[in-house]
Amino acid sequence: MxxxxxxxxxxxxxxxxxxxxxxxxxxxxxxxxxxxxxxxxxxxxxxxxxxxxxxxxxxxxxxxxxxxxxxxxxxxxxxxxxxxxxxxxxxxxxxxLPIEVADYVDFYASEHHASNVGRLFRPDAEPLLPNWKHLPVGYHGRSGTVLVSGTDIVRPSGQRKAPADPAPVFGPSTRLDIEAELGFIVGAGTPRNTPISPDAFPRHVFGAVLLNDWSARDIQAWEYVPLGPHLGKSFATSISPWVVPILALEAARIPLPGQTDPEPLPYLRESAPWGLDIDLVVEWNGEEVARPPFREMYWSPAQMLAHLTVNGASSRTGDLYGSGTISGPEKHQRGAFLELSWGGKEPLTVKGEERTFLLDGDEVVITGSAPGADGARIGFGEVRGRVLPAS
Amino acid sequence: MxxxxxxxxxxxxxxxxxxxxxxxxxxxxxxxxxxxxxxxxxxxxxxxxxxxxxxxxxxxxxxxxxxxxxxxxxxxxxxxxxxxxxxxxxxxxxxxLPIEVADYVDFYASEHHASNVGRLFRPDAEPLLPNWKHLPVGYHGRSGTVLVSGTDIVRPSGQRKAPADPAPVFGPSTRLDIEAELGFIVGAGTPRNTPISPDAFPRHVFGAVLLNDWSARDIQAWEYVPLGPHLGKSFATSISPWVVPILALEAARIPLPGQTDPEPLPYLRESAPWGLDIDLVVEWNGEEVARPPFREMYWSPAQMLAHLTVNGASSRTGDLYGSGTISGPEKHQRGAFLELSWGGKEPLTVKGEERTFLLDGDEVVITGSAPGADGARIGFGEVRGRVLPAS
The missing domain is CATH 2.30.30.230 (Fumarylacetoacetase, N-terminal domain)
Structure with missing residues (x-):
């Protein structure tokens, strides 16, 4: 013994x-x-x-x-x-990989991230689209390419076309990016036509992981109208191997920072909030480049699940949903290189070099921690990935 | 015996x-x-x-x-x-349900459908977006809500907001629609970073089914920017119970009707075409309302699979992908009520009544057939679904 x-x-x-x-x-x-x-x-x-x-x-x-x-x-x-x-x-x-992934959905629940992306992609318009504060915007991703931390990421190839190019070209992505997120795992699903209210969240969601939604921004920008991201995201999504139980996150619960104007529709209202005080750290080749704060998220994971099931969609053991990139109001809190380098126009310095998007051989490690029940902090471990050249 | x-x-x-x-x-x-x-x-x-x-x-x-x-x-x-x-x-x-569904992807591969939808949603712009003739546009759907023919469809609830409404409202969809499609089933998958060329299609795709992608157009219209359809589609997708082997479709192969301007990039080129001469019939409450011709599709199912895997995404036994709504050039060939009723503005007559979108109690049956090897036609059976009131 x-x-x-x-x-x-x-x-x-x-x-x-x-x-x-x-x-x-x-x-x-x-x-x-x-x-x-x-x-x-x-x-x-x-x-x-x-x-x-x-x-x-x-x-x-x-x-x-x-x-x-x-x-x-x-x-x-x-x-x-x-x-x-x-x-x-x-x-x-x-x-x-700790779970057999059923359906995978990725949300877009950080107001700072959605606003930054809006400013970058639609500089002459309101940064947030009209629906954004009324519902957690999300889309389905590719379950079969969810990978455990440590799995190498081969640079994806695909079509890209910059606005000035006469025609699209095919080749390895030149704007490979990360998205630092949390992922939530449905442990106990529901049959069709039985929506899950936000307050029922802990009875259905078993735990949380760190998630890196690898993103090929050039492929994504060309393909994504009008049906959303597809090939730019479907090559790989990495998650951390340790699933932190929702039961361990009680001390991390905090109010959400927004939702007063507008107030959410009743099916999205929580009687006690599921904001979570979780700190992420993003390291690029061993150097810290961002510290995304989950406490700044606009929509809670309980609201995401409520939205996901309100139309009668069933849910299953092993369903995984991501929060979307976690970004805070400060520059150092942005969870994607797209935002950190402002679309590639403002390089950041990593290990003494000017950098925008990922080069072959780069390694990204995301870690996370939160307050635990007894005053000690609790950890999420890490999600790590290295970029290999296109095959 | x-x-x-x-x-x-x-x-x-x-x-x-x-x-x-x-x-x-x-x-x-x-x-x-x-x-x-x-x-x-x-x-x-x-x-x-x-x-x-x-x-x-x-x-x-x-x-x-x-x-x-x-x-x-x-x-x-x-x-x-x-x-x-x-x-x-x-x-x-x-x-x-004949298969355990792994990942589900829905394409948008009919030029007539995409053009009609473009005219309806963006009346002052070119009907096709710039990427449409360069790649098969598609998105991931919800695998867990793929249902076998005969399963009743409960009207989904969700958020909707017409442009003139001051704020979104929650309630049962008032614009419930169908999409008549074919679905293709991957039998033999591939590991990551091994794209499937269009010519390898029959070695990987086992068979085809009829598919009805039930769509709540009001939910979809409000939610879909910028990440694509989600709740408007994720409540139910019905497929026919009989999987017609690709091996049975050799006599149905025909050239694709387009793809000369522009020519597809090399990874999408077929040495012999996988256009398919398949006729669908859509019945609404027992009355034929459309006859969508799969032979008019712009992209072939072989090209869809090639695109789906060209970024290094793995594929799995049980992956299902839909063609997107099948519509031909004639009004009677449109595979969705959105197009048949021109966004609800031009009702059609069904059993003597003026109709636009689905009412509770309505039943839709889609059938299909194709030329077979020995001169006899081969059938896909049917995909049938009845609408129940919102729960």
Missing amino acids: TTIDIPAGSLFGLGNLPYGVFSIDGDSPRVGVRVGDSVVDLAAALGDDVFAAPSLNPFMAQGYDRWVAVRERIRELVSGEIPDGAVHPVAQVSLH | TTIDIPAGSLFGLGNLPYGVFSIDGDSPRVGVRVGDSVVDLAAALGDDVFAAPSLNPFMAQGYDRWVAVRERIRELVSGEIPDGAVHPVAQVSLH
Whole structure:
């Protein structure tokens, strides 16, 4: 038997307990929980085969009451003695995509991001389109290209055409970008025609991850009218391997910063707000370039899910939805290079070099943390990706 | 033992042999093939458990050579004697969603449809946007709300705002519409960074279905800028239960009607065209209101798949992509009520009544057929749906 020593200041203390899928030495992937710098094998420690699955989906499908009970059981377990074979140093495991992704939706819920993009793309008009403050604008993305942190990103090829070009050309994207986001995972879905109110959010959404919505801005700009982004986004979306339970985010809840003019329609109103005080940090080749604040988001993740289901759409275990790029009011708080470099016109300095969009070999790491229940901060780990040349 | 009698003029002769998933008396759903007015239970008839699955996915994942071999084997089998228990009258079986849908993409590949919509939504501008003849415009839809024919459609609720309204209102859609399309199903996918050329289409795409992309035009019009349709489309997409193999469509291949000005970029060029001579018929409450011709489509399904994967996006068994509304040059060939009623301004007469969009209780049936290999026509069956009041 062994006990787990949680280092002082760890972002993975008892107030966090994020779930992931891991393997050792090529064995079958299975569900684990992270405690300090250790991973606890839940199938071995709890003797429950639902955790021997290669994704969190079977456990998530068991529903809210079970999520609460297992979290309590894990808290007891890791405070006592655990069989030796059920505990592994996190440095010795491989981490996998934690969920089998059902539908993937990406929102556009930061007023600062949407306004910046509006100013860049439509300089002579109001930055926000008329619908923006009435509903969380979003679109479906490609579930099959959601990847776990650490997966290399091959530069996508596609069509692009600058306004002055006579015709489109085909080739590798020259404006490859990131979008620093949070992703939310539906654990317990709903059948058709049973909308989920904002207040029911924690009974349906199991947890949150960091998300990088890699974006080829040149492909996107040419293709996106009138049906939205497609190839410019569908090559890769990366998520962090640890799923932070919504149950761990109670201390991070804060009011939303806006929504008084206009007030949202009743189906989008929360009786207690689901703004979240989560700090992200974006590093480009090891240098911090942005610190996007989730607390500045206009729409909450509870409102996003309410909107997503209000038309009668069913939801499923494994549905993933992203917040959209997180940007704050300050320049240093912008979560995409498009905004940080103001469309490429204002390069930033990274490791002494002037940079706008991603070059081959670049690496981006996004981390995140939030206040936890007992005063200690809790961490989201990281979502990391390196750019390989076009194939 | 029994022999199958194929009625003269049947659209389900030996040149068709579409696959579906059926059950009898509440038994487990399994894969069958339709021959005349009979369904052959393939697990029972061929003694192969891949057909005992509740979807076509395991069989489709076996790949092209296997699709060819099984088709040959079935042709032999149904030309001879079959065990009694393996043959059922089609009227006595329940038909299910034939595939487990992975990613769902909907294109916009009819020039007549895109031009009509452009004229309706942007009356003072060129009807086609600049990118339209350079790439097949498309967007991702909601996989989890793809339904089999016969499933009732509850009228969706959502936000809408006409240009003259001071603020958006919430309520049941008042402009519920259909889109008559074909859907194509990827049987054998590809890993990331291995684009599928148009000529490789039949090695990857297993078959085709009829598809009705139910659309709430009022919700769509208010929400869709700048990221495309979302709630206006995500409540339901219906497909026909019989998957017509691409192998059965060889005699339906025809040249595409356009693509000379401009010529497509090389990655979209076909060495032999995949235009398809398929006729659809749309019935509204039992009265024929349109006859959309797939032969008039600008982009082929092979080009759609090539575009979808050219950025390095992976594809999976069960991916479904729709053609977009099929409309021809004549008024009677328009595959959506939006176009048939010219945005609601020119009602059509259905069963003696003036109609524009769908009312509760309305039923829409789309059928389709094509030339088959031996001179006989082959059928797609039908996709049927009835509108229930908002819940």
